[in-house]
Amino acid sequence: MGKILMAIGGLIFLAGAAWTVLDRLGLGRFFGRLPGDIHVVHGNTTFDFPIVTCIVLSIVLSILLNVFFRH
Structure with missing residues (x-):
């Protein structure tokens, strides 16, 4: 169970990092709009x-x- 939670946390971290990079490039404004x-x-x-x-x-x-x- 611990490995699964760490994997999910890692995926959430990677998604947040990707979102931040896309937002700085001006491409993240698509989501939510x-x-x-x-x-x-x-x-x-x-x-x-x-x-x-x-x-x-x-x-x-x-x-x-x-x-x-x-x-």
Whole structure:
């Protein structure tokens, strides 16, 4: 169980590092700004709900996991 948790943590770290690099290159602005994502600004309050981004990531991850872990 410990090895699995360390692997998951490593993957999360790599995803965060990749996201940071893509954001600095100007390519990370795509995620969270898809058509259908909710962005509300009311006075000093901002609310972001990237529903379409979550759906797209869920579909992509489901496909990748099915491809790599199919028995």
